[in-house]
Amino acid sequence: MLDLIIIGSGPAGLSAAIYGIRANLNLLVIEKDYEGTGQIALSSKVDNYLGLPGLDGYSMGEQFRQHAVDFGVNxxxxxxxxxxxxANDxxxxxKTADGAVNEAKAIIYAAGAVHRHLGVPGENEFAAxxxxxxxxxxxxxxxxxVTAVVGGGDTALDDALYLSALCEKVYLIHRRDAFRAAEITVDRVRSKENIELVLNSQVEEILGSDRVNSVRLVGGRVLDIDGIFVAAGSVxxxxxxxxxVEKNEAGYxxxxxxxxxxxxxxxxxxDVRTKALRQVVTAVSDGANTATAAAHYIENF
Ligand SMILES: Cc1cc2nc3c(=O)[nH]c(=O)nc-3n(C[C@H](O)[C@H](O)[C@H](O)COP(=O)(O)OP(=O)(O)OC[C@H]3O[C@@H](n4cnc5c(N)ncnc54)[C@H](O)[C@@H]3O)c2cc1C
Incomplete structure (x- = not known):
């Protein structure tokens, strides 16, 4: 029997693998999409990970994986x-889809999350x-x-506030006339002069040539923008x-x-854990903490 099975080889799983193997654990990482190390592979540029600014996400992920491979991770x-x-011990x-069965004293589950998409024309074409x-x-x-944020919950409003400090103007597009966010956040959004609320509106198409240059709403209104942030939640x-294993209402x-x-x-x-900030740096930190906790558990198994 293995000591540890890590499920997922995004930043969290790989960080856990490095801490686990250095703690002498006999471990295996199971990954379904070996091409690209988790969500970060989709990013064209990562500028907020300490010490590696400006890398594209795919290269960053490959560096993470190479580190694990070099340390002997299977x-x-x-x-x-x-x-x-x-039931006994x-x-x-x-179990995996290929019919294989692997057994271990402990599991680290690091299968991540996926962002909800709008599903409109132009969204995939202009990703990144x-x-x-x-x-x-x-x-x-x-x-x-000039940017637009799409959504009406806490994340969308927080994103609009965050962007309003950087951008000349932010459109906040929401399909209803009321927000589902904390009242204090709604008040802060309403008080920002460079946030324009575009309520009772839905995106019909994201437009551009090389990059996004506008968004067309149902009904025909076109907003000229440089970028659009979809804040429709993550799963x-x-x-x-x-x-x-206890999950919250959303499945985290x-x-x-x-x-x-x-x-x-x-x-x-x-990202699959209940937490406030889902980023590479917090995933990597989780991996280290979790492998340490798992090593203690395995020692006493
Ligand atoms: C487009 C984009 C840009 C981003 N930009 C940044 C950025 O600039 N800076 C930043 O810090 N963060 C960024 N993020 C967020 C960052 O990528 C995530 O926070 C981080 O990847 C989470 O790591 P994770 O290991 O928890 O999960 P993930 O990266 O999602 O990895 C989970 C892994 O588990 C695997 N898996 C899932 N289910 C199974 C299964 N049943 N069996 C086997 N394997 C499974 C998946 O294939 C995946 O490889 C970005 C995310 C996206 C989508």
Whole structure:
């Protein structure tokens, strides 16, 4: 039996693997999309990770993986389809789509999250060319420019406020006439002179040539913009997580930064965990903390 199975080889999983192997754990990383290391592979430029400014996300991820490979981490390219726990000694059993079964004393679940898309024409075409899902990641590239944020919850309003400090103007496009955000945030948004509320409106198409230059709303209004931030929420990848592991209403696995969940021996790291900021740096930090907690658990197994 293995000591540890890590599910997912994004920044959280790879960081956990490096801490785990340095703690002498006999571990395996299972990853379904071996090409590209998690969500960050989709980013054209990452400017907020300490010490590696300006790298494209794919290269950054490959550097992360090479670090793990050089330290002797073993990988299995497969999709995890089922996780269960042995009734007797409480070790974990992980099944993958290829029919393989691997067993370990502990699990670190680091399968990430995916951003909800609008599903409109132009959205995929201009991904990373003016369409973004993360104001914290990409806002600084729009200093002095005109942007739009789409959404009506806390994230959308926080994004609009964040961008209003950088951009000349921010359109906040929301399909209803009331927001689903905290009242104090709504008041702050309303008080900003460079945020224009575009309510009862939906995006019909994102337009541009090389990059985004405008957005057309249902009904025909066209807004000239340099970038558009979709803040329609994110979805945790937690479908295969067993019921004994507590999740919140949105499906995120409940844990603090130690990664300890409601199920002994099942740890969580990265974007799939309940947390305030989903970024590479917090995923990497989770990986380190969680592998340390898992190593203590395994020692006493
Ligand atoms: C376009 C874009 C730009 C971004 N820009 C930045 C930025 O500039 N700076 C920044 O700090 N952050 C940025 N982020 C956010 C950052 O990428 C994430 O916070 C980070 O990747 C989270 O790491 P993770 O390891 O938790 O999850 P992920 O990166 O999502 O990795 C999870 C991995 O688990 C695998 N997996 C899922 N389910 C299974 C399964 N059933 N079986 C096996 N494997 C599975 C997935 O294939 C994936 O490789 C960006 C995100 C996106 C989408």
């Amino acid at each position: 990988f299995l390219e497969a999709t995890v389809t089922e996780i269960s726990q042995d 409480k070790h974990w059993i992980v 060319k003016g369409v973004s899902y993360c104001a914290t990641c990409d806002g600084a590239f729009y200093r002095g420019k 945790p990848v937690s479908r295969v997580v067993p019921e004994c 696995i409940v844990a603090d930064e130690t990664g300890v969940t409601s199920a002994p021996g099942f740890f969580v790291a990265g």
